[in-house]
Structure formats: structure tokens, C-alpha cells
Amino acid sequence: MPLPDGIKVRQARRGDRDSIYRLLGELGIAIAVSEQSSALSWIVSHPEIEVLLAVDPLDRGVGLVALAHRPTLEVGGRAAYIDSLVVTEPMRRRGIGSELLERALARARMLGCKQVELCASLGTARDYLGRRGFKSTGLERMVWTNSGTR
Numbered sequence: 001m002p003l004p005d006g007i008k009v010r011q012a013r014r015g016d017r018d019s020i021y022r023l024l025g026e027l028g029i030a031i032a033v034s035e036q037s038s039a040l041s042w043i044v045s046h047p048e049i050e051v052l053l054a055v056d057p058l059d060r061g062v063g064l065v066a067l068a069h070r071p072t073l074e075v076g077g078r079a080a081y082i083d084s085l086v087v088t089e090p091m092r093r094r095g096i097g098s099e100l101l102e103r104a105l106a107r108a109r110m111l112g113c114k115q116v117e118l119c120a121s122l123g124t125a126r127d128y129l130g131r132r133g134f135k136s137t138g139l140e141r142m143v144w145t146n147s148g149t150r
């Protein structure tokens, strides 16, 4: 499905800070304003994460996907993790999310990743991903937070 008129997908840059953190806000993710610039500068130049941004004709972010990838013992090779996939609410159901996901999967194929993992807790997102070839692992994600970095 083609992207809606005027929407294009490009690599995210440092200057996209406001768009990126607004989109993450729609996922309920809040990063302290004082940390946003340095975190984004590090991430957009890091070799093991790629951030793609869908932008409107005014270059405002309307959708985002981030693909982090690294070697792992468990899959016996490189594995990727999509840690954010979001399209701003008014722009949903126009094919932008599918395009972002397809670009991320194409990149994972190019990098030789053996699998791509994504945390989908919402029922609707699970159905959406199931229709795009993702299978549930039955494993629950557990997280340890380093209080020294907070």
C-alpha cells in the first residue's frame, strides 16, 4: 500500500527531538526533558540501533519505528528488537505503520538478523502483528531497572 500523499520515511536526526518524544508520549513513554537531547544524539549515531521517522510535508514526525540489533547466544547470531512502533493517532489506518514495520524488517533482513522481537501487550497490536507474521512466544518480558541511572 503506498504511503499517503506528502508522507515520507527517513532516518531520524538529532533535530527530530520534539517529534520523537511527542510520538513516544503517545506510547506512554516519558523521558526527562533534560536527558532527551543527549540520549537522542547518542542513539542516532549508534551502530546498533536505527530510528526511522515518517514525516509530513512540514517535516513533522507522524510515525516512528526503532530497530535495535545485536549478536545473541540464544539465537546463534544477530537478533533485532523493535523497541518503538507508533503512528500518531490522527494518521493511523493509512498504511504508515505497515510501511515503517516493513522497512524495519527489510533492514533486519539486510543485517542478517535471525529474528525480530517486539513487545506487544495490547490485544489490538497483537492482532495487527499476527497478521504480519509475528508469533507469540508465550514468554513474559521482565525488566530490571538500574536505579543508579535514574
Ligand SMILES: CC(C)(COP(=O)(O)OP(=O)(O)OC[C@H]1O[C@@H](n2cnc3c(N)ncnc32)[C@H](O)[C@@H]1OP(=O)(O)O)[C@@H](O)C(=O)NCCC(=O)NCCS
Pocket (backbone or CB within 6 Å): 001, 027, 085, 086, 087, 088, 091, 092, 093, 094, 095, 096, 097, 098, 099, 120, 122, 125, 126, 127, 128, 129, 131
Ligand atoms: C500499531 C500502529 C503502529 C499501526 O499503525 P497504522 O499506521 O495505523 O497501521 P496501518 O495503517 O499500516 O494498518 C492498520 C490497519 O489499517 C488498515 N488500513 C491501512 N490503510 C488503510 C486505509 N487507507 N483505509 C482503511 N484501512 C486501512 C490496515 O489494513 C490495517 O489493518 P489490518 O491490521 O487489519 O491489516 C498504530 O495503531 C499505533 O501507533 N498504535 C499505538 C501504538 C502501539 O500499539 N504500538 C505497538 C506496536 S504493534
